[in-house]
Amino acid sequence: MPTRREVIDRIRRAIAPLYEPREAEQIARRFTFERCGITLTQYVVAPEAQADIPDLEESVRQLAAGRPVQYVLAHTEFCGMTFEVGEGVLIPRPETEELVAAAAARAVAGAAALDVGTGSGCIAVSLARLIPDARVTAVDLSPQALAVARRNAVRLGAEVRFVQADALAGLHELPDAAFDLIVSNPPYVPQSDRAAMHVNVRDYEPPEALFVPDDDPLRFYRAIGRAARRLLRPDGRLWFEIYEQLADETARLLANEGFGDIAVRRDINDKPRILCCTARK
CATH class of the missing domain: 1.10.10 (Arc Repressor Mutant, subunit A)
Structure with a gap:
């Protein structure tokens, strides 16, 4: 031995x-x-x-x-909790922990929160654990991801409602003006960046959770932003993790969609990574 x-x-x-x-x-x-x-x-x-x-x-x-060590171990750490991960769900990153911490810090007790593109459920479960009496809903298009997210929520004692829905199709499964905050880490890496990415990401993590077409890299931000105008309550906040090379373009897109108080924060690596904006009715 x-x-x-x-x-x-x-x-x-x-x-x-x-x-x-x-x-x-x-x-x-x-x-x-x-x-x-x-x-x-x-x-x-x-x-x-x-x-x-x-x-x-x-x-x-x-x-x-090249298989990621998180997949080999079948779990990873996020916000002080252990989450099941495997092929079919994106591996949570430290930058997303910063997104969750920022959103939770601005939320009030009892807030209704929506996580769009939940994957492993790391954002939704963490919000449910960090915001007192939070009412959390999480959506994803992938049945495989939703199954993993549900298991994580049960094991970690988080009350989360899971809904299968397509972020690009308007999220009409959800009721109007139902949420105080929406948090999302959508796909944002241009397809042309794929070849340069490390094998453990490029060949193992779900491409649908990572990549977007070069000719429309902000498609998820546009779609989620438009849905958020309907889903958020007055003065509700929309939180995004963003692609650092398109920070200005993302902010302009959301301004054009009618959001105000747009602020971009830098992450631990000093890259523009977190965007927060407010719904204007």
Whole structure:
């Protein structure tokens, strides 16, 4: 049986062609620590302890092929909670945690919130947990994503209503003037960027949750914005995660759709990433 150190070394070597050294080390440690049920401190104290990982061979093969470590582990962390993830749902990112934190901080107790394009349910579940007495609805077109999101909500004790709906088709399944805030991390990466993306994203995460046509990269913002004009209560807020290279264009689009108080915030990497605006009736 290999030691903890040997497992980390083996994974790092296997994925070295795919990642920069620091990221390869992080992936190798994350997998090993989680599969062994240990912390960094426990590893430092006993790196030569045996690592009993029954599926090690298959896991190394998958990681070496570029499969995201979050999919191999079948979960990831978001807003201090553990979410089930797998093929068919986008892996939650730290930038989206910033979006959720900003939206929750401005919401009042009992607020009615809508998450458009829920995926794993990370936004909806987090809003339900962060906003006291929140009434949260989450929509997605994918039955597979909705199944994962429902399991996450149940396991994390979050009350969320899930609805299958197409964000590009008007969201007519939802009632008028029903929400105080709408939060969305829609697809926004231009299709032409796909070739340059890392294999673990390009070849494994659901393309429908990532990419948009080059000739209409703001299609989801336009559609959700128009639906939000009907769905939001007066002075309700619309929150988006945005593509940093189209921040100004996204703000102009929403202004043209009748939204006011448009503000763009920078994320932890100093990129324009979060947009908030207010519905004007």
